[in-house]
Amino acid sequence: MTLAFDGDRLLAAVDVARAALVEDGQHPGAHLESTPEGDWAVAHYFEADLAGYRGWQWCVVLAGAPGTDEITVSELVLLPGQGSLLAPNWVPWNERVVAGDLSPGDVLAADPGDPRLVPNQIDNGDEFALSSDDDDPDDIGQIAGELGLGRRRLLSPDGRDDAAQRWHDGEFGPRSEMAAAAAYSCASCGFYLPLAGALRPAFGVCANEYSADGHVVAADYGCGAHSDVPAPSGGGSPAYDAYDDGVLEIVSAGADATS
Structure with a gap:
């Protein structure tokens, strides 16, 4: 033109x-x-x-x-x-983070709508049923499972104490570097699954894939991926x-x- x-x-x-x-x-x-x-x-x-x-x-x-x-x-x-x-291209943080990225002092807040967590007033169905028969109530199955009925041998008090000491002094105990840098402990975390029996008050299993997933952790262990940790403000320099x-x-x- x-x-x-x-x-x-x-x-x-x-x-x-x-x-x-x-x-x-x-x-x-x-x-x-x-x-x-x-x-x-x-x-x-x-x-x-x-x-x-x-x-x-x-x-x-x-x-x-x-x-x-x-x-x-x-x-x-x-x-x-x-x-x-x-x-x-911007990628949301929860799509970038993978298991193993968490290090001491890091903060990894769970999304408010995280499907892995529910409010504590909701029945999450976390129970042990010995069988699925209608004539065996779930609560009876829970008690029987925790008592060890159906197993020929059970862990002795000495064996239990030895295991508790190893876990307490190990990588997922309260004296670890990760726990020292954490603001919250596992006992109050939604990803914490308490053990049964005598060890229930002191130990559980972590169900957070970004943290100690599948490992026995002390109740007073902690990390930056606690379910209640607040998300960062997003400010920067x-x-x-x-x-x-x-x-x-x-x-x-x-x-x-x-x-």
Whole structure:
């Protein structure tokens, strides 16, 4: 499309576009190109020298109207250019975290709607049934299972004490590095499954796949993935101030534009 006289003036109005950026407090670099955006609009592109925005460009859209020599600054935006540094697609934290990522001092809050947790007033069906026969109530099966009925041999008090001491002094005991850095203990965690019998007050099994999943943990052990740990506020300390480009529509410049 051949632009009329006013359109040609817009193509040549590099100084007007640069002045608009300077007035906005920016420091544009070299002029890169001028691209017609219709009969009465032209986009001017300049190098952008902003920390953290390598390869980005300033774009200033100038507009005119038939019958007037006035040039209006229509839009001023920062756009990515060829080979510019772009942020990767955002992925929610709960889709990035995998088992084994948790380390001492880390905080891993469970999502409020985490299907693995229910309020404590809800019957979660956590019971042991000796059989599924209708004439054997579940509560009787629970008692029979905890007493060890049906097994030929049971753990002696000495054997139980030895195991308790190992677990207490081990990786998932209250003296471990992870427990020392935790604000909450396992005894109050929704992922904590208490053991049966005499060891019930002191030990349980962790059911959190991101923490000590499947391991016997002490009731006073703890980690940053406790079910009640509050989520981080999201505040941070970026090295540079971010330029607000979140509301911009990214468009490609014409390949046959003249500068």
